[in-house]
């Protein structure tokens with residue numbers, strides 16, 4: 001069989017693609033989300049309880065649907081990245097990328113020698129469809145999409161160099177970490193944070209790389225879409241459930257819900 005096509009990578013064509021965070025850590029919840037029509041889903045291995053087998057189950061659960069999976073690793077460990085790629089992750093997002101050297105190391109972690117250090121899993125792996133894809137080693141990188149997350153003041157200082165790294169396909173800005181790192185906790189709309197987000201967006205565009213961001217608040221998402229962001233996560237499944245539950249409770253027991261439903265990070 002042919003190497004599976006990466007629908008996320010091929011959809012980075014200048015139109016804004018809308019996604020949702022999948023944070024429950026179960027195939028069942030990810031599959032429900034996949035039936036809704038989001039362009040992409042973020043299977044979160046950083047903050048959600050997602051060991052590698054759970055990510056595998058979610059990749060399999062969403063495979064029949066049109067929502068393209070993006071898998072976020074917990075860190076930069078090449079051994080973990082190898083395992084995530086081996087289970088068939090084609091779009092990989094890595095958090096906390098602060099320097100071009102880190103970005104280069106991540107590219108090498110996703111490439112087989114002589115271009116990188118990825119080990120060969122061959123017929124043991126879902127990525128090769130258990131060896132049904134004959135030229136996997138030579139062609140895998142064509143369908144891999146590496147997204148680096150820039151989400152610290154240091155990362156923004158280096159964003160031009162990070163975005164220019166060959167093999168980096170996209171830059172994703174983390175507004176929660178960036179605003180926290182700048183001392184504007186919970187306020188990604190602060191002008192200082194916005195200026196940095198704009199700088200990262202412009203740097204990625206200048207380097208010809210796609211840009212993504214998380215924006216659960218609608219006015220933020222619409223502004224970023226106007227700027228030209230390529231992919232925007234407009235919801236977080238866990239927050240959506242909680243908001244819907246609070247709104248339902250409020251209808252039947254007014255005043256009892258303990259929090260005001262709002263778009264949270």
Ligand SMILES: O=C(O)C(=O)C[C@H](O)[C@@H](O)CO
Pocket residue numbers: 021046047095151173174175176177178214236265
């Ligand atoms: O900094 C951010 O924003 C992110 O990286 C997303 C966060 O991990 C989290 O707020 C998602 O709920």
